[in-house]
Amino acid sequence: xxxxxxxxxxxxxxxxxxxxxxxxxxxxxxxxxxxxxxxxxxxxxxxxxxxxxxxxxxxxxxxxxxxxxxxxxxxxxxxxxxxxxxxxxxxxxxxxxxxxxxxxxxxxxxxxxxxxxxxxxxxxxxxxxxxxxxxxxxxxxxxxxxxxxxxxxxxxxxxxxxxxxxxxxxxxxxxxxxxxxxxxxxxxxxxxxxxxxxxxxxxxxxxxxxxxxxxxxxxxxxxxxxxxxxxxxxxxxxxxxxxxxxxxxxxxxxxxxxxxxx
Amino acid sequence: xxxxxxxxxxxxxxxxxxxxxxxxxxxxxxxxxxxxxxxxxxxxxxxxxxxxxxxxxxxxxxxxxxxxxxxxxxxxxxxxxxxxxxxxxxxxxxxxxxxxxxxxxxxxxxxxxxxxxxxxxxxxxxxxxxxxxxxxxxxxxxxxxxxxxxxxxxxxxxxxxxxxxxxxxxxxxxxxxxxx
Numbered sequence: 053x054x055x056x057x058x059x060x061x062x063x064x065x066x067x068x069x070x071x072x073x074x075x076x077x078x079x080x081x082x083x084x085x086x087x088x089x090x091x092x093x094x095x096x097x098x099x100x101x102x103x104x105x106x107x108x109x110x111x112x113x114x115x116x117x118x119x120x121x122x123x124x125x126x127x128x129x130x131x132x133x134x135x136x137x138x139x140x141x142x143x144x145x146x147x148x149x150x151x152x153x154x155x156x157x158x159x160x161x162x163x164x165x166x167x168x169x170x171x172x173x174x175x176x177x178x179x180x181x182x183x184x185x186x187x188x189x190x191x192x193x194x195x196x197x198x199x200x201x202x203x204x205x206x207x208x209x210x211x212x213x214x215x216x217x218x219x220x221x222x223x224x225x226x227x228x229x230x231x232x233x234x235x236x237x238x239x240x241x242x243x244x245x246x247x248x249x250x251x252x253x254x255x256x257x258x259x260x261x262x263x264x265x266x267x268x269x270x271x272x273x274x275x276x277x278x279x280x281x282x283x284x285x286x287x288x289x290x291x292x293x294x295x296x297x298x299x300x301x302x303x304x305x306x307x308x309x310x311x312x313x314x
Numbered sequence: 315x316x317x318x319x320x321x322x323x324x325x326x327x328x329x330x331x332x333x334x335x336x337x338x339x340x341x342x343x344x345x346x347x348x349x350x351x352x353x354x355x356x357x358x359x360x361x362x363x364x365x366x367x368x369x370x371x372x373x374x375x376x377x378x379x380x381x382x383x384x385x386x387x388x389x390x391x392x393x394x395x396x397x398x399x400x401x402x403x404x405x406x407x408x409x410x411x412x413x414x415x416x417x418x419x420x421x422x423x424x425x426x427x428x429x430x431x432x433x434x435x436x437x438x439x440x441x442x443x444x445x446x447x448x449x450x451x452x453x454x455x456x457x458x459x460x461x462x463x464x465x466x467x468x469x470x471x472x473x474x475x476x477x478x479x480x481x482x483x484x485x486x487x488x489x490x491x492x493x494x
Contacts, residue, residue: 109330
């Protein structure tokens with residue numbers, strides 16, 4: 053195999069060369085025996101592969117199943133993107149708008165969570181719902197690793213928000229991985245920690261507008277702790293004690309560069 | 315409901331591509347069904363965030379993600395039964411860039427046909443070939459699906475093809491004339 057040009061033949065055959073380059077290479081191939089043979093072999097392999105390897109088509113039964121599943125699914129963004137009523141304070145009292153979608157989700161989970169309680173901000177509803185979904189078997193984590201050098205780049209490649217990712221194993225909060233979820237119609241990055249037998253989800257999303265002080269709540273057996281840093285909103289949720297969430301919050305705060313802490 | 319109609323028109327039309335990728339990644343038809351259904355529902359929930367991105371690579375990236383997670387889970391169950399080698403043999407993803415003699419592995423594992431050889435390739439190589447040769451995606455689209463640089467797509471394609479070609483020519487010596 054002598055000709056240096058043959059390395060680019062795959063690009064030519066895959067249609068990845070710009071027209072002038074392709075034309076130049078074609079002219080070369082016309083005069084080069086090595087490259088002609090190489091191209092014939094490339095084409096023969098492709099033809100044989102396409103003859104032998106089937107392109108599987110979705111079975112009709114699967115199509116029907118998916119159609120039914122979509123039917124049962126709430127139209128997600130239609131519900132979550134609806135603006136709050138003009139008279140209500142931002143983010144409050146509009147759980148009613150989202151409660152249809154939420155109720156469907158939760159009913160599907162057979163979870164007896166009372167929805168639409170007026171004072172519960174919709175975002176925290178979403179956090180609870182997402183956390184419940186995540187507790188279903190096999191759904192907690194998209195990227196499973198205790199290595200921040202694995203989790204951090206995964207977020208960089210998948211998420212709108214690159215959250216602080218630190219393993220606090222020494223302090224009892226073991227980094228378990230990350231996933232993407234949705235709160236209030238926003239894509240949130242979720243950093244997952246294990247704390248003893250408990251799973252802690254830390255939701256992080258961009259929310260430059262709201263000024264929300266740190267607050268702790270309890271809902272349906274879960275503790276929620278919300279805080280902000282810079283233009284990022286944080287909400288930690290778990291069935292562990294509130295003090296543990298506060299400890300994790302303090303650790304995360306300290307891990308941020310000084311100007312982004314508040 | 316307009317969203318549902320848009321989803322069907324822009325995303326669900328690629329269901330065959332989604333299923334084909336899932337079949338080649340997880341192999342078992344029933345598993346592929348589950349993976350595709352899971353992926354489509356995730357895609358539906360996330361469709362509002364697609365922001366005009368080309369639907370086919372976007373959907374295929376979600377399918378791939380679900381398929382690999384499925385394999386990982388199954389790998390974990392398998393490992394409990396059979397030790398760590400089970401998972402590595404199943405996934406073959408441990409070191410897709412490492413320079414093991416792929417073609418020799420194919421000869422040992424496949425039943426002689428090119429399709430069987432493709433199936434025997436580690437998933438990291440199999441998926442780029444399936445996306446290029448069966449789905450006709452461009453390098454850039456494949457890069458979007460597997461979340462890797464175009465250079466990685468090119469090098470994986472080259473190595474996968476070299477392995478298949480060596481396997482194929484070994485099976486039909488008369489075709490090897492002058493090829494090298």
